[in-house]
Amino acid sequence: MxxxxxxxxxxxxxxxxxxxxxxxxxxxxxxxxxxxxxxxxxxxxxxxxxxxxxxxxxxxxxxxxxxxxxxxxxxxxxxxxxxxxxxxxxxxxxxxxxxxxxxxxxxQVDTQLFSDYSGQRLSIRPIDRFLQDWNQLYASAVKGRSPRLAVVGGGAAGVELALATARTFDRSPLSLITGDGGLLDGFSGRVRRLAELELARQGVALVSGRATAVNGSLQLADGRRLKTDAVIIASGARxxxxxxxxxxxxxxxxxxxxxxxxxxxxxxxxxxxxxxxxxxxxxxxxxxxxxxxxxxxxxxxxxxxxxGHAMTPFHPRRHSLYLLSCANQTAIGSYGPLAFSGAWVWTLKDWIDRRFIAGFDRG
Ligand SMILES: Cc1cc2nc3c(=O)[nH]c(=O)nc-3n(C[C@H](O)[C@H](O)[C@H](O)COP(=O)(O)OP(=O)(O)OC[C@H]3O[C@@H](n4cnc5c(N)ncnc54)[C@H](O)[C@@H]3O)c2cc1C
Known part of the structure; x- marks a missing residue:
């Protein structure tokens, strides 16, 4: 055996x-x-x-x-x-x-840059831990507080999390700090513009550059300080x-x-x-x-x-479909140079995601 x-x-x-x-x-x-x-x-x-x-x-x-x-x-x-x-x-x-x-x-998420942070620190991985921390943050908002929030990471995950957070904490100021790569590095300019528009529409302040925690608070590379009560870290895969x-x-x-x-x-x-x-x-x-x-x-x-048989190489496709949820039942789509958005994109994403999960229910 x-x-x-x-x-x-x-x-x-x-x-x-x-x-x-x-x-x-x-x-x-x-x-x-x-x-x-x-x-x-x-x-x-x-x-x-x-x-x-x-x-x-x-x-x-x-x-x-x-x-x-x-x-x-x-x-x-x-x-x-x-x-x-x-x-x-x-x-x-x-x-x-x-x-x-x-x-x-x-x-894993590299949280080292934020080890000195004195507010609530939520790392997106491991996901089960993130969901527990999120529930705790949410509970504080339910009690009537409006925590000042930041999401760190300008990739697809950071954008989606910022929009979802903005929707849930609609009375909280929220910044998305993109890191050195900027917003949606690797995506087309049109996808970036659609994301910028949506972030602005939902009241998310876009902050470019890198943030670290210094003396308990978030500090940008140019020395500016951001007053926040909680930070969601979605950057720096290691x-x-x-x-x-x-x-x-x-x-x-x-x-x-x-x-x-x-x-x-x-x-x-x-x-x-x-x-x-x-x-x-x-x-x-x-x-x-x-x-x-x-x-x-x-x-x-x-x-x-x-x-002991011959193996098959894995050839990734040149372009992949990425669908970014805007948290308001619309989404932004990206496929190579193509960019699109709207309610139908969300419907497509919802269908694909539910189908993925259901595929494992059937065994
Ligand atoms: C919020 C968010 C949204 C995203 N949305 C998209 C998207 O829409 N499209 C997309 O293409 N990508 C998306 N991504 C990126 C995507 O999640 C990752 O690229 C993907 O999960 C990688 O899959 P994986 O198979 O490598 O591992 P994972 O899905 O990360 O799974 C790793 C598994 O390994 C287990 N594990 C970890 N450490 C150990 C250990 N030491 N011993 C044993 N087990 C261990 C974990 O518990 C987990 O079960 C998103 C990421 C985030 C954070």
Whole structure:
């Protein structure tokens, strides 16, 4: 019996598990290690805090998924990795051995710049913790206070979270601090303009540049101080510490370096996919869209690797569809150079997101 260990319940692993449930891996014991029975779907989290969805509509039951795939679930986190010994050490103190390992643990938010912040600090990852912190922040507003708020991070997640926060805390002043990359770096100018318009319409102050916490408050690179009571951090993806210590070859940003099959460059019995990996051919940026699309190829390559067959390269599409929720049941769409917005874009996003979640209910 071969041992396949899936570390993390990220997007690609969800898809792979669904395939293994439909077409079991012969002679293989599958183990999923993840800290939580529920995997929260990031694409619906802005809609969740804007009040469009309940939490239970935005999550996938990984316990049911691994059971359907005939595998076992270990509710724990990897604390370290010994690729030579083929072993994952767990935060609880135990360890799990493997013949083949696949890592899909996403990325972490770099909160170090804000360690000196004296207000409430909410990091978007891990998402379950973010939702708890959000509920606490919301409870303070329900009591009649209007906290001064900032969202840090000018990417798609930062924009969606700023708009969702503005909708919920409609009496609170709110700034979106974009960081060095500016607003929606990598998106077309037209998408950026549509986002700027929507942020202005919803009363979000756009602040360019980098913020850090100095003497308890937020300070911009030019020395300006922002008076805030809470900050939501949605910037600075960084790899998990144990990945850095693992001995796997990493890319210059510290993510696991993989080839076009999503196999580690240094350890062929280790695969990595989603935000935790860096393709050496530079073919991927970090996004849920790519992590989802890589899922079927990962499943095929794990199957092929176990059977000693040839693997399939994953070719990401040149353009991907991104739909940014504006929290008022409209959305902004981006596809390559194209940009569009309106209620129909939200309807499309809502349909795609609900369909993604429902796809796991059916097993
Ligand atoms: C608010 C928000 C909205 C977003 N919206 C979009 C969008 O609309 N479209 C899009 O393409 N992208 C979007 N993104 C980006 C997207 O969330 C990420 O690119 C995507 O989640 C990456 O998927 P993944 O498979 O790498 O890992 P993740 O989805 O992050 O999953 C990682 C899993 O690994 C587990 N894990 C973590 N550490 C460990 C450990 N040490 N041991 C075991 N398990 C561990 C976690 O608990 C989790 O289950 C959004 C991000 C945010 C924050």
């Amino acid at each position: 071969k041992r396949l260990v899936l570390l993390g319940a990220g997007h690609a692993h969800l898809i792979a598990l669904r395939q293994f449930a439909r077409h079991p891996l012969p002679g293989t014991e599958v183990t999923l290690i993840t800290p939580d029975r529920w995997q929260y779907y990031s694409g619906m989290i802005p809609g969740c805090i804007a009040g469009h969805y309940g939490i239970e509509q935005c999550r996938i039951d990984v316990a049911a998924l691994i059971a359907a795939a005939g595998g076992q679930l270990v509710l724990d986190s990897a604390f370290s990795l010994s690729p030579q010994q083929r072993q994952v050490e767990l935060a609880s103190g135990g360890s799990v051995g493997y013949d083949l390992l696949s890592i899909d643990i996403g990325s 790899p998990a510490d144990f990945v850095k210590r693992s001995g796997l070859v990493l890319n210059p940003q510290g993510f696991i370096a993989v080839d076009e099959y999503h196999r580690s460059l240094s350890h062929p019995h280790v695969f990595a996919v989603g935000d935790t990996c860096g393709r050496v051919d530079g073919a991927l940026n970090r996004s849920g869209v790519h992590a989802v699309r890589a899922g079927p190829v990962l499943a095929a390559n794990l199957r092929a690797s176990l059977a």
